[in-house]
Amino acid sequence: MVLVIAEQRNGTLNRASWEAIAAGQQLAAGSPVTVAVAGAGSEQAAKELAAADVAGVIAVTGAQVEHYTADGWVAAHAAVVASVAPQWVVLPHTYQTRDFAPALAVKLDRALVTDCTGIKTVDGKPAFTRPMYQGKLAADVRPLGEAPWLVTFQIGAFRGDQAKRGASPANTRMDATVEAAAIRQVPEEPFQEARQAVDLSEAERIVAVGRGIKGPEHLPLAQALAEALHAEVAASRPICDSGWLPMERQIGSSGQTVAPKLYVAVGISGAIQHVVGMKGARTIVAINKDAEAPIFEVADYGYVGDLFEFLPALTAELKK
């Protein structure tokens, strides 16, 4: 039996929920899957989730789980786990999951494996593949101790459209009986810092720079290449953190997700937080001095060498 904890806001499902269901179905290997979804709008989200080939969908409601808080989610989901009694608890590795799942694991006194990208069978039992050392290595791991074991899956590791559908499961509602005093966080309304002045998701071509560019004085090299390619300039997180380019040009889990025709990654190592934002690009070019950089795992074309020599040569070639 697998319990999937889905995520929604105001009735709109986070698309990673379907990916978690796909992962949960694979892990269940035919045994029943139950999906739980909490918060204001959960009953509406539950109707959408009822399209899945699962045994049941539980909308977790109540005054203390209207809005997300870590304390509220831990208490409510501990009660769901107690009631469903699953072998496995599967979650998408979203920022919200990262905020409450480790505390849920401590409350249940069970093991939690985070950021998994696949499920394997090793010695007849499930094992999980996950990146380690910034994606330079991968590991097959197994949670220890007693069931249930908690597992989170990286966004994009499973395809939501491949979640099996069509069992018309039983939809139930569960009241989260959480004391108001037990919730210590007081959340305010989510907001966007500034309206996205640059919508990189519409760009056909993107030249993105990473730490390899070394300093803001070298940005004109990337800007010249972008001009020659009729591309937008973007960056990995450290570049925006350093203030070399504005935050609105950041690609990755904390920035924008893009799928251009052409993505040129300049001096970007390819940490997973960046790759999740750009791996949907049709053609990826990686320019990096390190032949072992994880960015080459997703690149179609690569140049291994000094970007300070290569960028001017590439720009000149395009202008010919």
Next chain:
Amino acid sequence: MVQTLSPMKIAVCIKQVPTREWQPRLADDGRSIREQDASWELNEPDAYALEEALRLREAHGGEVVVCTAGPARAAMVLREALARGADRAIHIEDAALGHADAMAVGAVLAEACGGEAFDLILTGLQSDDQGYAQTGVVLAARLGLPHATIIMDVKIDGGRLRVKRELEGGWFQWVGMPLPAVLTIQSGINQLRYATLKGIMAAKKKEIRKAAPSAPVTPRVEILSLYVPQKSKRTEIVSGGPAEAAAALVKKLREDARVI
């Protein structure tokens, strides 16, 4: 209105990880890295957590205590943190902590922090080695303290905390909570300072208290195998000098990929 500032006792939990430039080499057991080949540094998100603690101390007064759970080699990052301005350090030393999972490390840190009555505990949102992104939250749950994660701003007023949580896709949210509390800090929350020569000299006189876990470190996750990941795509590498490689790449992008 006169605002009274009460001094803060702040802990920062930090970790020593292989440097970003480190080329991974696997140990013969196929489940760990060859540590003797690695060079080490302070986990980057933890450096931002330390900086945030130093800024809070500058604003409110008080003390910054850095804490690590690791083998003997991890003392290096404590000395670095002391040189950057932390007041004292706690080193929970155990060889098994070098490759322990977040659940195990969180339990050990909770034991060390439990007796200190910290007002605030900060740590990076995840480590650049195992990257579980769990330790801070496990620590909070173990100590029974409220927490918030992936924090981009910290405000303290009248014994309450108001922090800016980063959500996905450019969204944020302010969250209030009482002190004491645990926060996991996102990279980029501030501009880092580096150790000065004066700081390095001053650090030599600062205390590093050693402690040992009271019970054997119990793993909750087993690494069955560690390996270089398989490529999901076949990358065509353009070779030659810069001009030659650039010409080859442009030809491929025009004629094969047809994206320019």
